[in-house]
Amino acid sequence: xxxxxxxxxxxxxxxxxxxxxxxxxxxxxxxxxxxxxxxxxxxxxxxxxxxxxxxxxxxxxxxxxxxxxxxxxxxxxxxxxxxxxxxxxxxxxxxxxxxxxxxxxxxxxxxxxxxxxxxxxxxxxxxxxxxxxxxxxxxxxxxxxxxxxxxxxxxxxxxxxxxxxxxxxxxxxxxxxxxxxxxxxxxxxxxxxxxxxxxxxxxxxxxxxxxxxxxxxxxxxxxxxxxxxxxxxxxxxxxxxxxxxxxxxxxxxxxxxxxxxxxxxxxxxxxxxxxxxxxxxxxxxxxxxxxxxxxxxxxxxxxxxxxxxxxxxxxxxxxxxxxxxxxxxxxxxxxxxxxxxxxxxxxxxxxxxxxxxxxxxxxxxxxxxxxx
Numbered sequence: 565x566x567x568x569x570x571x572x573x574x575x576x577x578x579x580x581x582x583x584x585x586x587x588x589x590x591x592x593x594x595x596x597x598x599x600x601x602x603x604x605x606x607x608x609x610x611x612x613x614x615x616x617x618x619x620x621x622x623x624x625x626x627x628x629x630x631x632x633x634x635x636x637x638x639x640x641x642x643x644x645x646x647x648x649x650x651x652x653x654x655x656x657x658x659x660x661x662x663x664x665x666x667x668x669x670x671x672x673x674x675x676x677x678x679x680x681x682x683x684x685x686x687x688x689x690x691x692x693x694x695x696x697x698x699x700x701x702x703x704x705x706x707x708x709x710x711x712x713x714x715x716x717x718x719x720x721x722x723x724x725x726x727x728x729x730x731x732x733x734x735x736x737x738x739x740x741x742x743x744x745x746x747x748x749x750x751x752x753x754x755x756x757x758x759x760x761x762x763x764x765x766x767x768x769x770x771x772x773x774x775x776x777x778x779x780x781x782x783x784x785x786x787x788x789x790x791x792x793x794x795x796x797x798x799x800x801x802x803x804x805x806x807x808x809x810x811x812x813x814x815x816x817x818x819x820x821x822x823x824x825x826x827x828x829x830x831x832x833x834x835x836x837x838x839x840x841x842x843x844x845x846x847x848x849x850x851x852x853x854x855x856x857x858x859x860x861x862x863x864x865x866x867x868x869x870x871x872x873x874x875x876x877x878x879x880x881x882x883x884x885x886x887x888x889x890x891x892x893x894x895x896x897x898x899x900x901x902x903x904x905x906x907x908x909x910x911x912x913x914x915x916x917x918x919x920x921x922x923x924x925x926x927x928x929x930x931x932x933x934x935x936x
Contacts, residue, residue: 583648584661585625590752590862591658591706592665595619599666602756602768604700606668614699616670618689619659619754620681622861622921623709628653630713658706670698678921679821681705682753682864683929687777689757699762704754704865715748721788724748725824736858737885738822738851739829739902746823749857753865755872770934772872776810778803782924789827790920794835797821800926801839801916808930810914812840815847817880817910819871819917822851823858830892832918836900848910850903854884864919868929871917875933880908 572581575593584592595617599605606615628649635644651657656674663672671692675684682705689703718724725745728735736747763770780803782796790796805812818836822829833849840847852870859866870881886904901908913933920926 580661580665583651585628585652585657586708587621587625587706587752588652588658588661590708590750591619591704591754592661594704594706594752594754595662595702596665598702598704598754598756602758604756604766604768606666606700612667612669614670615668616689616692616698616701617659617662617668617672618675618685618692618701618703619662620675620677620685620705620861621655621658621707622676622678622681622705623707623714624655624676625653626709626711626714630711662702666702668702670701676861677925678923679858679860679863680919680921680925680927681861682866682868683917683919683927684779685865686755686757686774686868686929687779687927690774690777693757693759699759701757702754703757704752705862706752707750707860707862709860710748710750718748723788723825734885736824736854738820738824738854738883739833739889739898740824740886741888741890743824743826743829743891745825746853747857749859750862751859751866752862753859753867753869755865755868772875772931773934774929775932776804776806776808776930778805778807778928780926782926784924786924788922790831790924792827792831794831794833794838796924796926797832797835797918797920797928798838800928801835801918804916804928804930805839808914808932810930810932813842814914815840815916816912817871817874817915818847818849819867819874819881819915820849820851821863821867821918821920823853826892828920830897832920833897833900837897847900848880848903849900850881850883852881854882854886864917864927867917867919868931871915871929871931875912875915875931878909878911880910880912882907
């Protein structure tokens with residue numbers, strides 16, 4: 565057993581490790597843990613046909629592309645290329661490997677929508693169950709992007725934090741006035757979604773209800789910057805609330821996408837205030853990226869788990885490294901409870917989690933406490 569660092573032997577056979585890119589390894593490990601936690605196995609042909617997988621990735625296997633390109637450039641021989649090159653890099657192989665390991669024959673797909681991927685995966689799974697195409701969906705996203713080429717690319721796009729290189733633990737600081745970019749991270753988050761009748765029939769432990777899902781697009785002029793007024797983000801949030809039959813005043817907590825960029829955090833803060841319309845100081849919103857960094861395509865899935873646990877445990881996760889909220893907006897705009905530095909006890913019945921990505925793609929999920 566490892567001491568905390570990733571060790572594929574803790575989760576996979578040697579053969580599986582050889583056949584899977586790192587992002588697929590993360591996804592299979594997370595899915596297996598999620599299914600174990602849910603005490604669910606698709607044992608009969610009928611159960612296998614009724615269980616699907618929606619697991620995506622924003623980038624996939626950048627490492628395989630990089631190393632194989634170097635090999636080919638130096639050798640100019642196709643014989644030097646691994647026959648597993650294409651199967652390892654394809655983004656849908658994460659979902660495929662999950663299905664193969666657990667014999668899940670239901671819908672199988674892999675969204676790839678930049679940093680909104682995880683939320684879109686959960687929304688797609690939600691729709692498959694609502695449409696009666698599956699009873700159970702294994703849903704989430706995985707990313708293995710901590711690579712020199714990815715760091716270089718995001719650095720050139722001026723997306724990464726650089727002001728705290730001498731104090732890296734302080735670098736990821738969503739909503740903070742001193743924020744200057746995000747901290748890249750990797751990993752996977754997977755949830756098991758299940759039709760209520762099916763969950764009841766087998767006596768499943770239910771953490772929360774996924775009640776609403778909203779998606780939108782900024783359709784602005786920038787590939788990377790959001791609408792400054794948060795209009796697209798607000799649209800996704802409003803759709804999620806409408807689908808859940810929930811008014812903005814009923815939302816107890818928002819798990820924000822907030823990555824720590826100058827523009828993005830302002831836009832989301834405006835969207836949250838516009839949609840929820842609470843009096844000063846009564847909107848609870850935090851970003852768990854202060855603790856775990858930005859997992860790119862996997863962020864939305866991991867943050868959905870934080871949101872579900874906030875409901876289950878009655879705790880608002882903190883925004884770490886938040887000394888003073890503000891920056892690039894009027895001081896009066898920063899009037900929410902951003903849960904600075906320390907977790908707060910709070911009765912959470914309804915919560916939103918937001919995800920936004922390059923290209924202006926937005927998604928919001930509404931979770932509710934499950935009441936029998």
